[in-house]
Amino acid sequence: MSVATRIGRLSRGEYGTGTQFLRERGLFVLLGAVLLIYLAYPFVSFFTWADTLQPAAFAEPAVLDAVKYSVLTAPVSTVIATVFGVPLAYVLARTSFPGKLFVDALVVLPLVMPPVVGGVMLLSGFGQLTPLGSLANAFGISLTGSYLGIILAQTFVASPFVIITARSGFEGIDREIEQAARSLGKGPIETFRRVSLPLARGSILAGVVLTFARAIGEFGATMMTAYHPHTMPTQIWVTFISDGVAATAPLVVILLGTGFTVVLALQYVGQRITLSS
Known part of the structure; x- marks a missing residue:
């Protein structure tokens, strides 16, 4: 309501x-x-x-670079989390299997642990001296200290949002509706695409918005896996350390504007869900 x-x-x-x-x-x-x-x-x-913040402050090279890196990585992380997270949410909502409680806990765990701990774990799995990191380096690909490092961190920390909200949406669908589609000869994938997905779209969209917001604001894990290049949260920290709190204002304003947009989007999605229910 x-x-x-x-x-x-x-x-x-x-x-x-x-x-x-x-x-x-x-x-x-x-x-x-x-x-x-x-x-x-x-x-x-x-x-x-x-x-008293001057417009010229938003055109500083460090500010523009940080905005660019965040804008280029957060949507990619969101797409990855959505493409793989929504099917996982559907499986968790509709099936029971051995070890499901473990999977549930694994999905939620990135939300409750400090992001910097997630960064440590990512470094232990994708760092330059790890098997995967060494293999990627052999092909000239760096999994840390790069765009890929930022995306790895953002996806790890933010993907639970779309999984949890999408799962809630799927669980709210009457199973009889899906069974009716199956009785009409629709296969599992077509039933998911034409019935389950549209009915859960409000929850999925809310999860996508939350995932994007979490990705663009991610700091702890990103700082560990990809201190360079600087995203907006990392640049805020660097600027604060070097120049004081006042110098962080332009990036803080940009992130607040992004957050406000996310809140409006969530309110809109919530109203749509209420009106359609």
Whole structure:
């Protein structure tokens, strides 16, 4: 249910009058307001502090390079996570097999462990001295300290988002609908493509958006596997260390703008899901 729908019901008295609502739930409002103010305060203080930021700051070579590297890698990581993650989500939603609990845990694990730990594990598997890293080097391909290193880190950390949300979407589909398609002679792949995928599209799109947002904001694992070239989060850290917090403002503004766009996209997807349900 959207915020607008809730407000409409409140105004019609379905939740009681506004005064009654506040009186009965005043403690909830107060506690929630404290956290809301805390969450809003850094944004207000940042934009108050950065109001003197000059447009020329966004054209600095380091800023443009960082934006370029992030924009070139995050979509690739998102596509990889989606192409392989959505089928995995469908398998997890529709089948049972030995070791499924282990697979479930493995999917969620990158979300709960520190990203820098993920970077260490990626280096142990794809570093230049590892078997895979050495094999790639023999063909002139560097799996770390390169675009590939960034993509490896982003995909590892961000892919669980699309898997988990897509799985939730598939699990919300009535199995009888899929069985009806099968009874009409549709094969498993065609049933997935023409029935399951369209019905779960809202959850999948939400997962894709979250995956992209996580990929473009990834720092810890990326810094470990590909300190060079600098993505936006890495460049923010480098700039902070060398020039102080004020110098990071242009990239912070860009990332905040990206985050705001992601939030709007998620709100739109959520409204579409609500309207279609």
